[in-house]
Amino acid sequence: MAHITAGITSSHVPAIGAAVDLGNTGEDYWKPAFAGFDWTKEWIMKPENKPDVVILVYNDHASAFDMNLIPTFAIGCADEFQPADEGWGPRPVPVVKNHADLAWHIAQSCILDEFDMTIINKMDVDHGLTVPLSLMFGQPEDWPCKVVPLAVNVVTYPPPSGNRCYNLGKAIRDAVDSFPEDLKVQVWGTGGMSHQLQGTRAGLINAEWDKKFLDDLTADPERLRKMPHIEYLREAGSEGIELVMWLIMRGALGDKVKELHRHYHVAASNTALGHIVLEPAE
Amino acid sequence: MKQNIHEYLAEFDDIPGTRVYTTARARKGYWVNQFAMSLMKDENRKRWLADEKAYLDEWPKITQEQKDALLARDYDKLLDLGGNIYFLAKVFSTDGKSYLQAVSTMTGMSVDDYRNMMLSGGRSPEGLRSKKKGY
Ligand SMILES: [Fe+2]
Numbered sequence: 001m002a003h004i005t006a007g008i009t010s011s012h013v014p015a016i017g018a019a020v021d022l023g024n025t026g027e028d029y030w031k032p033a034f035a036g037f038d039w040t041k042e043w044i045m046k047p048e049n050k051p052d053v054v055i056l057v058y059n060d061h062a063s064a065f066d067m068n069l070i071p072t073f074a075i076g077c078a079d080e081f082q083p084a085d086e087g088w089g090p091r092p093v094p095v096v097k098n099h100a101d102l103a104w105h106i107a108q109s110c111i112l113d114e115f116d117m118t119i120i121n122k123m124d125v126d127h128g129l130t131v132p133l134s135l136m137f138g139q140p141e142d143w144p145c146k147v148v149p150l151a152v153n154v155v156t157y158p159p160p161s162g163n164r165c166y167n168l169g170k171a172i173r174d175a176v177d178s179f180p181e182d183l184k185v186q187v188w189g190t191g192g193m194s195h196q197l198q199g200t201r202a203g204l205i206n207a208e209w210d211k212k213f214l215d216d217l218t219a220d221p222e223r224l225r226k227m228p229h230i231e232y233l234r235e236a237g238s239e240g241i242e243l244v245m246w247l248i249m250r251g252a253l254g255d256k257v258k259e260l261h262r263h264y265h266v267a268a269s270n271t272a273l274g275h276i277v278l279e280p281a282e
Numbered sequence: 283m284k285q286n287i288h289e290y291l292a293e294f295d296d297i298p299g300t301r302v303y304t305t306a307r308a309r310k311g312y313w314v315n316q317f318a319m320s321l322m323k324d325e326n327r328k329r330w331l332a333d334e335k336a337y338l339d340e341w342p343k344i345t346q347e348q349k350d351a352l353l354a355r356d357y358d359k360l361l362d363l364g365g366n367i368y369f370l371a372k373v374f375s376t377d378g379k380s381y382l383q384a385v386s387t388m389t390g391m392s393v394d395d396y397r398n399m400m401l402s403g404g405r406s407p408e409g410l411r412s413k414k415k416g417y
Contacts, residue, residue, distance in 0.1 A: 015380060029401075061368040066319045067312050085322050087375025155368055157304045158290065194404075197367045199358060201299035202385045203396060205404025228285070230293045234411040238300050239367075267400040269382045 036263025169251020311364020
């Protein structure tokens with residue numbers, strides 16, 4: 001049977017993708033940002049840890065979805081997805097290959113479990129999905145695992161509540177557990193941490209709040225489930241709301257987790273870069 | 283955990299220097315944002331850069347005020363007029379500008395000052411969480 005072996009979260013700042021693609025990761029500006037991923041890069045390629053499939057939770061930044069269609073939760077079910085052209089040409093990264101059987105299984109299971117998923121086939125994937133892959137896997141010829149894209153609306157309000165995200169994570173776990181193929185599956189939550197990309201408050205960073213968020217992913221996810229959107233907005237900036245997506249990862253891991261690794265760095269472009277690796281504890 | 287939608291939306295106006303992308307803003311900026319999406323195609327980027335005014339003429343539902351703000355790359359104004367930063371990113375990316383460069387123009391700081399602020403820990407939330415409560 002398939003099972004969830006670990007959860008990873010990471011910011012997905014577009015400038016990080018540009019730094020990788022342009023070969024700038026060794027520059028003084030970028031070195032400390034990337035250094036915190038060295039541990040994960042080594043850990044994730046060990047045979048006992050390497051995932052067969054990653055369920056990658058991210059948000060589309062007006063790439064596949066424009067104002068015409070705004071799905072709250074959309075699961076990519078096609079066999080593959082091309083990197084999106086976000087205005088400067090597509091990133092030179094491998095095509096994202098899906099485990100379509102698992103994706104369709106999750107879609108069906110979640111709908112039966114009262115999560116009304118949108119199913120999408122034709123979809124280009126933007127920096128929200130490809131930057132975390134670059135951070136964890138570097139620049140391989142092909143991504144070393146299959147990826148199920150799960151896009152969450154955190155752009156047009158209201159986005160889903162943290163509690164809804166957490167519960168979706170639980171439903172995803174049940175879906176994975178009932179898939180007959182023997183697969184190691186990781187769930188990744190991406191985006192955040194504190195950042196604001198607009199107005200006179202742009203550049204807001206709240207390291208204290210971010211660190212408490214990282215702590216409570218392990219110590220007190222119940223607090224995070226109850227956190228209203230207004231707290232993210234006030235404390236972590238208007239784009240900090242992306243952090244609700246981390247709770248899908250957390251919900252998928254079960255009640256108890258163990259923290260294996262974390263990294264926090266200010267700033268990557270406009271953003272507080274956060275990264276954590278968790279594994280289920282029971 | 284059921285929330286009252288009116289109270290939910292009203293709280294957003296209490297955050298200093300922030301325009302939350304509500305459906306009211308999304309409706310106002312619909313055509314600005316759809317126009318921005320058209321710049322995801324290289325052929326459109328070339329036509330836009332060759333003659334911006336002529337390109338905007340193809341979008342009759344964008345208001346003159348919105349068109350002026352687009353031509354001026356006045357991102358702060360565009361947010362007031364219903365633009366969203368992830369859509370507008372297609373405009374500044376076409377100009378070869380990064381998020382940091384574009385975002386800094388809304389702060390009244392130079393790009394260098396803004397970058398330095400970010401490198402030294404970013405903007406503190408102190409006093410910027412709530413207009414009413416001033417914390
Ligand atoms: Fe994002």
